[in-house]
Amino acid sequence: METHQLSPGLNVCRVLNGMWQVAGGHGYIEPKKAVSEMVKYHEAGFTSWDLADIYGPAEDFIGDFRRKLAEEKGEQELKNVQAFTKFVPEPARMSRSFVEQSIDRSRKKMGVQSIDLVQFHWWDYGNVSWLDALLFLSELRDKGMVRNVGLTNFDTAHMQDMADAGVRIASNQVQYSIIDQRPAVKMAEFCRKNNSVIYAYGTVCGGLLSEKYLNREEPSIAELDTQSLRKYKKMIDAWGGWKLFQELLAALKGVADGHGVSIANVAARYVMDRPAVAGVIIGARLGLAEHREDNARVFGLELDDEDRKKIEGATAKSRDLYASIGDCGDEYR
Numbered sequence: 001m002e003t004h005q006l007s008p009g010l011n012v013c014r015v016l017n018g019m020w021q022v023a024g025g026h027g028y029i030e031p032k033k034a035v036s037e038m039v040k041y042h043e044a045g046f047t048s049w050d051l052a053d054i055y056g057p058a059e060d061f062i063g064d065f066r067r068k069l070a071e072e073k074g075e076q077e078l079k080n081v082q083a084f085t086k087f088v089p090e091p092a093r094m095s096r097s098f099v100e101q102s103i104d105r106s107r108k109k110m111g112v113q114s115i116d117l118v119q120f121h122w123w124d125y126g127n128v129s130w131l132d133a134l135l136f137l138s139e140l141r142d143k144g145m146v147r148n149v150g151l152t153n154f155d156t157a158h159m160q161d162m163a164d165a166g167v168r169i170a171s172n173q174v175q176y177s178i179i180d181q182r183p184a185v186k187m188a189e190f191c192r193k194n195n196s197v198i199y200a201y202g203t204v205c206g207g208l209l210s211e212k213y214l215n216r217e218e219p220s221i222a223e224l225d226t227q228s229l230r231k232y233k234k235m236i237d238a239w240g241g242w243k244l245f246q247e248l249l250a251a252l253k254g255v256a257d258g259h260g261v262s263i264a265n266v267a268a269r270y271v272m273d274r275p276a277v278a279g280v281i282i283g284a285r286l287g288l289a290e291h292r293e294d295n296a297r298v299f300g301l302e303l304d305d306e307d308r309k310k311i312e313g314a315t316a317k318s319r320d321l322y323a324s325i326g327d328c329g330d331e332y333r
């Protein structure tokens, strides 16, 4: 397993397990089964989790998982778990007590003294209280309730405003895949210069970037049975459509076969190798489906210039998503 050190003593697996999939819209997740499955991820070396206060039972699952792990392997094993949550408030006036109570609720559910990383999301830049929220989160970090303050879905201009205000930001979690390479336009360079990193989601496009969809007729939105698949199918439509996507899948298959790995492995590795990317978050439908053995092959995979040339032969024909959507996170606003 490859790890990235986010802050002193906090080593994060570069393939994180994403927990949006437990929040609904991805099939029924049975809680007990899900928590048992989390132990299997941990045992396989996938020790880092990405969740949010708005992902249904995800924070409770982390609490249950930690208790189960401590029972089965002893308390000392808990130091090998990394769990990131998000703070996603309604865009309203932010007070110190509201922010502290929100983070305290997440801490209690997750069963931790200090949250490894809290990633802040803000729906409406027109409401400038986002800076207050970040200042209060920074205070909580200084008090030890939070180890790192990060963001999700913020654009480069607002990160510059934070830097100007002296707010220390550890990371920004954004959509980043072979399809959606908007973070490469400005965000990556900003992060490099400002000692911040990117956590990428959507890297395997809900599973569309896999053999399952190679040489397949274009699925209708109704045929796609998870919210994640539907989200990224729309992104593919905006990017260049199904015909070009098939061209990309064929190129990825050629690269994958050359290395004895899967299309999903190549898609994940391509993003992991990009500047400022600390890790990719791959969603897990706990207890319903798993790809641990396959995803572990990402770590041994080394792409060369020839591989990248084959991939970029297809992506060069796509539309410019930065021009049509905007910078990171603009799809949410």
Ligand SMILES: NC(=O)c1ccc[n+]([C@@H]2O[C@H](COP(=O)([O-])OP(=O)(O)OC[C@H]3O[C@@H](n4cnc5c(N)ncnc54)[C@H](OP(=O)(O)O)[C@@H]3O)[C@@H](O)[C@H]2O)c1
Pocket (backbone or CB within 6 Å): 017, 018, 019, 020, 021, 050, 051, 152, 153, 173, 174, 200, 201, 202, 203, 204, 205, 206, 207, 208, 209, 210, 228, 262, 264, 265, 281, 282, 283, 284, 285, 289, 290, 291, 294, 295
């Ligand atoms: N900050 C945000 O706004 C935001 C937004 C979206 C996601 N996220 C985070 O990112 C995580 C990832 O979610 P996502 O929606 O971007 O999903 P994703 O990781 O692009 O897709 C996950 C799906 O891909 C399939 N998959 C995984 N590994 C595979 C492999 N090796 N071969 C073939 N298929 C494979 C699985 O489908 P099956 O289960 O059907 O097999 C899995 O459910 C979320 O859980 C969340 O933590 C954050």
